[in-house]
Amino acid sequence: MIEPFTAPFMARALTELALLALICGPISVFVFARRLSFVSDALTHTIFPGVVIGFLAGGLEGLFAGALVAGIVTAVVLTLLTRGGRVSDDAATAVVLTAMFSIGVAMVSRRSSYTSDLTSFLFGRLLTVSPRQIAETAALVVIVLIALVAGARALLFRTFDPGGAAAAGFRVGWLDLWLNILVALVVVAAVRAVGTILVVALLIVPAAAARMVTDRLVVMAAVGTVLILGAGYGGLLLSWTASIHYGVSLTSASSVVLLLVAAYCLLIPVRLIRDRRRRTVTVPRQRSSVHELVG
Amino acid sequence: MTPALTYSAVSVGYQGTPVLTHVDLELAPGQTVALVGPNGAGKSTLIKSILGLVPVLAGAATVLGDHPAAARGRAGYVPQTDTLDADFPVSVRQVVMMGRYRRIGWWRPAGKDDRRAVSEALDRVGLAGRAGHRFGTLSGGQRQRVLLARAIASEPRLLLLDEPFNGVDAVSQDAIVRVLRDLTGSGTALVISTHDLQVARDLADLVCLINGRQWAAGPPAATLTEQNLRRTYGGSTISLADGRMVLVEP
Numbered sequence: 055m056i057e058p059f060t061a062p063f064m065a066r067a068l069t070e071l072a073l074l075a076l077i078c079g080p081i082s083v084f085v086f087a088r089r090l091s092f093v094s095d096a097l098t099h100t101i102f103p104g105v106v107i108g109f110l111a112g113g114l115e116g117l118f119a120g121a122l123v124a125g126i127v128t129a130v131v132l133t134l135l136t137r138g139g140r141v142s143d144d145a146a147t148a149v150v151l152t153a154m155f156s157i158g159v160a161m162v163s164r165r166s167s168y169t170s171d172l173t174s175f176l177f178g179r180l181l182t183v184s185p186r187q188i189a190e191t192a193a194l195v196v197i198v199l200i201a202l203v204a205g206a207r208a209l210l211f212r213t214f215d216p217g218g219a220a221a222a223g224f225r226v227g228w229l230d231l232w233l234n235i236l237v238a239l240v241v242v243a244a245v246r247a248v249g250t251i252l253v254v255a256l257l258i259v260p261a262a263a264a265r266m267v268t269d270r271l272v273v274m275a276a277v278g279t280v281l282i283l284g285a286g287y288g289g290l291l292l293s294w295t296a297s298i299h300y301g302v303s304l305t306s307a308s309s310v311v312l313l314l315v316a317a318y319c320l321l322i323p324v325r326l327i328r329d330r331r332r333r334t335v336t337v338p339r340q341r342s343s344v345h346e347l348v349g
Numbered sequence: 350m351t352p353a354l355t356y357s358a359v360s361v362g363y364q365g366t367p368v369l370t371h372v373d374l375e376l377a378p379g380q381t382v383a384l385v386g387p388n389g390a391g392k393s394t395l396i397k398s399i400l401g402l403v404p405v406l407a408g409a410a411t412v413l414g415d416h417p418a419a420a421r422g423r424a425g426y427v428p429q430t431d432t433l434d435a436d437f438p439v440s441v442r443q444v445v446m447m448g449r450y451r452r453i454g455w456w457r458p459a460g461k462d463d464r465r466a467v468s469e470a471l472d473r474v475g476l477a478g479r480a481g482h483r484f485g486t487l488s489g490g491q492r493q494r495v496l497l498a499r500a501i502a503s504e505p506r507l508l509l510l511d512e513p514f515n516g517v518d519a520v521s522q523d524a525i526v527r528v529l530r531d532l533t534g535s536g537t538a539l540v541i542s543t544h545d546l547q548v549a550r551d552l553a554d555l556v557c558l559i560n561g562r563q564w565a566a567g568p569p570a571a572t573l574t575e576q577n578l579r580r581t582y583g584g585s586t587i588s589l590a591d592g593r594m595v596l597v598e599p
Contacts, residue, residue, distance in 0.1 A: 204455045214444070221424070222426070223423075224422075
């Protein structure tokens with residue numbers, strides 16, 4: 055069970071996933087509670103052209119900078135577009151998502167190694183993670199965790215009751231931008247390892263699975279982190295075992311995500327049992343809304 | 350003593366378009382004003398303007414001695430409970446603690462004073478025993494009391510309540526009324542939007558009848574007249590045998 059991780063590339067892959075677990079667990083709680091799954095999905099796609107431009111300009115080393123710039127730009131654009139209900143959240147997000155993704159595909163299709171490049175951008179290269187990549191991910195993890203701890207209360211208030219948070223003096227627009235940038239940074243941190251498509255699983259599935267077993271946000275973040283760690287370890291082990299012992303080529307990032315989804319499915323019955331045990335809440339007597347006055 | 354609220358010939362609205370005009374109102378500390386009017390009359394817009402969230406387009410307005418935008422965050426606010434997600438994984442204690450977030454700041458953990466304020470606020474609304482429960486598992490009336498406790502925990506001198514008795518059971522209504530009377534007794538000014546004229550009559554020192562504009566304002570007995578109500582609602586009234594009247598909207 056430990057032996058595969060004595061290989062340096064496996065140890066680096068596991069380290070990268072452990073670092074990502076530290077931020078994906080807590081961030082996924084806000085993505086879940088704010089119902090930002092689609093926005094997160096969009097961010098993973100809108101970063102795609104940045105990834106491609108970064109790659110074309112500086113090879114694999116340029117990928118990080120490209121993703122970072124594209125991530126922050128699209129976080130700002132999505133926040134402005136969806137602010138104040140001027141445009142329907144879903145419609146605006148879908149337009150940005152498809153436009154940016156198409157630009158990315160158009161750019162990458164000009165290269166002769168189109169298929170292999172596209173595959174690595176979409177699904178990542180978990181087993182070729184370099185020490186430099188790990189250092190960059192660690193830096194992003196520190197930034198995201200500090201920003202998350204500082205803003206946790208305000209983000210929680212805004213997520214639960216945007217009107218109440220605004221009335222209490224919090225700037226809801228800035229808080230939305232704050233969270234969108236944090237999600238973008240997580241995507242940037244994870245995109246090289248697990249790809250633009252699979253990173254969305256790390257942002258959505260952990261909290262959704264954790265919600266099956268707990269009603270507490272802090273516990274959800276912790277359970278989400280542990281689930282990613284477990285799926286990371288199990289997925290890498292599964293991928294190693296399949297290819298070494300059985301000659302089956304099983305990509306490591308997709309193994310990790312499949313295990314994460316399997317954990318989600320396994321926890322569904324737990325939620326059903328908890329719901330059944332929860333006592334029925336009696337419906338209070340409603341007051342009449344007739345405008346009645348004493349004459 | 351600085352008035353909690355002064356509105357003089359005020360118009361409020363969105364993007365330069367007035368939603369509510371001719372608002373004249375002065376509220377002293379410890380006084381209660383009831384905002385009465387049909388759906389879409391501008392009650393919520395007026396509350397948002399007091400909170401500094403909707404601009405004052407014309408006239409002169411002060412909230413706790415400042416321009417509403419400058420006073421933002423100093424007035425307490427109790428939203429309608431049905432605007433909140435009942436499935437949200439947050440405890441009653443966490444919701445009430447939100448009322449302390451502005452005082453706590455970004456980095457400091459909640460201190461002894463904050464925890465005491467939360468406990469006292471929950472105690473005042475009669476829900477001390479529910480602190481650890483998930484907010485969404487409470488009844489509508491209890492949730493409304495939790496939101497009131499959240500506002501109390503912020504220790505406001507002016508408190509705004511948006512339809513606080515909508516969908517609230519009798520027990521919770523009594524508890525809320527008792528707390529509101531306590532608050533005015535200790536000098537907190539209240540602004541309550543309501544459909545319920547009986548509530549306005551029982552709780553308020555002043556009633557403000559609005560529907561696109563302010564139609565009448567003053568003490569309940571002088572303001573809640575058949576003529577003023579007809580002008581505000583545009584409907585008619587039916588006299589009942591026991592002397593009460595029912596307003597029929599057009």
